[in-house]
Amino acid sequence: MADVVEKGVSEDKPVEPVPENTYTIRPNFMHKYRPATAKEAIHVVLNEMLAEKQYDAEETTAWCKEISSEIKEKLKALGLDRYKYIVQVVIGEQRGEGVKMGCRCFWDSDTDNYAQDIFMNDSLFCVAAAFGVFHY
Template sequence: MTEVEEPAPPPSNTYIIRPNFQHKFRPVIVKECIHTVLQEQLAEKQYQADEVMEWTKKISDDIKGRLKDMGYDRYKFIVQVVIGEQRGEGVKMGCRCFWDSDTDNYAQDIFMNDSLFCVAAAFGVFYY
């Protein structure tokens, strides 16, 4: 006899419009998480154009997974990872966000070695 899995119940509405202080997105802690992932994933790597797409996906998935494990309830995460080759040229990056500055925030970190640079940013947006 086969077992039939029942669908998960829909999330209940808690009417919480702000996270409590302990559950707010904390950029300092998130930056440490990003830094750890970048060191683990890129410490021994040399730039290879054909593998960069795979690296960015793996790094962003790893960061997003660790953020979910941190217990930021009702936050949605956006993780952006950019990897480029070190050629001695400058790079400028920017972003703009329309959000609630009381609950939403971001953290970023930069990794560089002799052959590549990586900028990773994680945005935490509270889901009302």
């Protein structure tokens, strides 16, 4: 009796199994956004990039872009695949005045979170906030 070959299947190429669908609606415990880890990453970036800087109104826009990009890269390096990151950086002149900042977010409190850190020297202050939002 002759061997039967299925239609469309070559004898040279084995049939690969089709992987089952995986629907992840929550990250597992080891892959959750951790504010303490994110805050440490933000702190390192702010200290590296602003340690020797003096406030300059012309340069602050570029500094904010550079700092936010660097923070986002550090957060991506944590390996939390399904998270999207939003990084907000504000730099202002240090004049001894008080500043209040606030934000509102509509998110899933089980999976999403944020971290922030503040850098200050004699001439400037910088507030950086990084939001981690789980992508369903």
